[in-house]
Amino acid sequence: MKPIGKHSLLGASGEISDFQEILHYLDELILYDNMWDDGNSLGPKEVHSYLTRVMYNRRNKFNPLWNSLVLGGVKNGQKYLGTVSMIGVNFEDNHVATGFGNHLARPILRQEWHENLSFEDGVRLLEKCMRVLLYRDRSAVNKLQIAKITEDGVTISQPYSLKTYWEFSAFENPAQGAIGSW
Template structure:
């Protein structure tokens, strides 16, 4: 994960052997998170793209962090695994104090902000966009951080294509006292919009929730799709001069 400088014997020339992630290889697409009446809901599909090929169809990108937080990631899967190792060490170190306290979602989000920004400053970024949500002491928290350390909190957040196509739907239809069922339907609507427009998306998705009681990651399931729209059959109709 670092760059090594190697000098050739008897020469003033240097070779730079790069050992860091220069290009993302296996990647996941959008993650969407929203607040609802009892806590936080998050969803992501289970596709893993090898370049432009949808190679893997059972990649889990929603993971619990400690007692109070839930993390979702889009982008490079191996870098996400590296982030999970960082968080395992953080939670273990926190537990070693044995002081009856535990890290909340705000603290974990701040930690991720620093990690992503630090790696960006070393020109060795982790190629991920992250969504971090949680509940502690009755307070709901939801935030996001990009691969260069740009971060913010909101009532609903999304990464990737979701930030462009799902956020307008969420702005129109989200409200603070949504029930679990209403929130799931809204997330499914957003994921269906993404499925029809994002070539890297698949219809197999996972939903996770976090409340005061803890994290629940539900079994994967598939959205029903409809591909008989006339625009799908003749996508170039009316496009004069197209190929």
């Protein structure tokens, strides 16, 4: 995750070197925007739109940046959350995810998210989603960071570990009874 300008936060999954390239593009964009010195700064909608064009352009050159991006922000009281895939497919919604999160976490978010969710309840919901994802991917790490975006700026927590329970009987021999398993 990385703060972008004054109003946005960018998160990514995928290739780290491609994410660094995207951050380089964004640093140039923010620098160019600041050079106008007009008191205005790019908001999350503008940054998201720029990222959709970058990802789609690289896709058309058959040299995609292998990342899925999530951009959130607040500017002038307007909250924004959007995502962009490596081929430029993008949308905005009240909750977004990348990778397996689209399949496993978004159904939980659709069921439990509501407009008046407090920050603490939102963190608990996110931890629930991340725990489900962790239990489904044995190579995942149980550490995460939480970011909070307000009009005053972006704060990112220190990494912390999720509490997990690995003593479920289904975890002892997951292939037991599976047809055709080794």
